[in-house]
Amino acid sequence: MALKSFVLIIAILAVVTSISHASDPSPLQDFCVAVNDSMTTVFVNGKVCKDPKVVTANDFFKSA
16 A cells, blocks of 8 residues: 555656756846946846847956
C-alpha cells in the first residue's frame, strides 16, 4: 500500500512540475548607462540613460 501511495505522489509531482512555468513576460531594462548629453538619452524607469541600442562594452569599463 505504501508503494502505491509513493508512486502516486511521484506521478502527481511529475505532472504538476511539467506544466509549471517561470517566466517574466515584460522584464524591465537590466542596465542604465548614465550620459551627460541630453540629445542621446532615453528615459527608462525614471532614469536618464543612454539608448540601449547604442551601448557598447566600453561604456561599462571606462575608468574615472
